[in-house]
Amino acid sequence: MTVTGQDRPIVELDDVHLAFAGVKAISGISFHVGRRELFAIIGPNGAGKTSIFNVLSGVYRPNQGTVRFDGTDVLRRRPHAIAELGVARTFQNIELFANLTVIDNLMLGRHTHISYGVPAALAWFGRARRAELAARAAAEDIVDFLELEAWRTYPVGLLPYGVQKRVELGRALAMQPKLLLLDEPVAGMNLEETEDMARFVLDIRDELDIPIIMVEHDMGLVMDLADRVMAVDFGEAIATGTPSEVQSHPDVISAYLGQESMS
Numbered sequence: 001m002t003v004t005g006q007d008r009p010i011v012e013l014d015d016v017h018l019a020f021a022g023v024k025a026i027s028g029i030s031f032h033v034g035r036r037e038l039f040a041i042i043g044p045n046g047a048g049k050t051s052i053f054n055v056l057s058g059v060y061r062p063n064q065g066t067v068r069f070d071g072t073d074v075l076r077r078r079p080h081a082i083a084e085l086g087v088a089r090t091f092q093n094i095e096l097f098a099n100l101t102v103i104d105n106l107m108l109g110r111h112t113h114i115s116y117g118v119p120a121a122l123a124w125f126g127r128a129r130r131a132e133l134a135a136r137a138a139a140e141d142i143v144d145f146l147e148l149e150a151w152r153t154y155p156v157g158l159l160p161y162g163v164q165k166r167v168e169l170g171r172a173l174a175m176q177p178k179l180l181l182l183d184e185p186v187a188g189m190n191l192e193e194t195e196d197m198a199r200f201v202l203d204i205r206d207e208l209d210i211p212i213i214m215v216e217h218d219m220g221l222v223m224d225l226a227d228r229v230m231a232v233d234f235g236e237a238i239a240t241g242t243p244s245e246v247q248s249h250p251d252v253i254s255a256y257l258g259q260e261s262m263s
C-alpha cells in the first residue's frame with residue numbers, strides 16, 4: 001500500500017541513534033506522529049528527550065537512522081531549513097527579545113514568511129510594506145488567539161513568567177508551522193498559568209489543526225492532553241501508547257522510581 005498526503009504521518013523517526021563522545025543519548029528510537037496528534041515524550045532527567053527534539057529540528061545530526069518530516073528526508077538539513085519546512089519550536093528556557101514588545105517578538109517569529117531582504121525592501125517599498133502589514137495582521141491574530149491583548153505593547157521582559165511563555169508559543173505560531181515542538185511548556189508555571197497553557201495547547205491542535213510533540217515532566221498535563229505518549233529511558237523507548245497504558249507500564253514505573261512522582 002502506498003501512503004500519501006494526508007494519510008502519511010507528519011513525523012517519522014526510524015532507528016535513530018545519537019552519541020556524544022561515547023555517551024549514548026538516543027539508542028534506536030523509532031516513532032511516528034499523525035497529522036492530528038498531540039504526542040508527548042516523557043522520561044526521567046537525562047533520558048534523551050531534548051536530544052530527540054534537537055534531532056527533529058536539525059540541531060543534532062544522528063549517527064544512524066532516518067528522520068522524515070511531512071514525507072521529506074530531513075536528516076541532512078540544517079535547522080533553518082527544517083524551520084522553513086514548517087517545524088517550529090519552543091524552548092525549556094524562554095528565548096525572546098526581552099526589550100522588544102509582544103507584537104515585535106511575534107513579528108520576528110513571522111520573519112521566515114517575509115520574502116525580502118534590505119535591498120529589496122528599499123527598492124520595492126510598496127511590496128515590502130505590504131509584507132510588513134500582513135505580518136502585523138498575523139501577529140494581531142495571534143494576540144487574539146492567545147489572549148495577549150492586555151500585554152501587546154509591553155516589553156516582554158516586564159511580563160509575568162506565564163505570559164512570557166505564552167508569547168514564546170505565539171512566536172512559534174507566527175511561523176505558521178506544520179508541526180509544533182513544545183519543550184516543557186509548563187515548567188515553572190503556577191496552577192493557573194498551567195491551566196491556561198493547557199487550554200491554548202489543545203486549541204492549537206483542535207482549532208489551528210497543528211500537530212504537536214510535547215516534552216513534559218508534568219504527568220497530570222500529559223495525561224490530560226496527549227493522544228499518545230512515548231516514555232524514554234537511557235535513550236530507548238520503553239513504552240508507547242495511550243497515556244494510561246504508558247503510565248501503568250511496569251518499565252515506566254521502575255524508570256521513575258527515585259525520580260519525581262508519576263501521579
Ligand SMILES: Nc1ncnc2c1ncn2[C@@H]1O[C@H](COP(=O)(O)OP(=O)(O)OP(=O)(O)O)[C@@H](O)[C@H]1O
Binds near residue numbers: 045046
Ligand atoms: N551536546 C551534548 N554533549 C554531550 N552530551 C550531551 C549533549 N546533549 C545531551 N547529552 C547527553 O545525552 C543524554 C540525554 O540528554 P537530554 O538532554 O536529551 O535528556 P533529557 O531527557 O532531555 O533530560 P532533561 O529532562 O533533564 O532535560 C544525557 O546523558 C546528556 O548528558
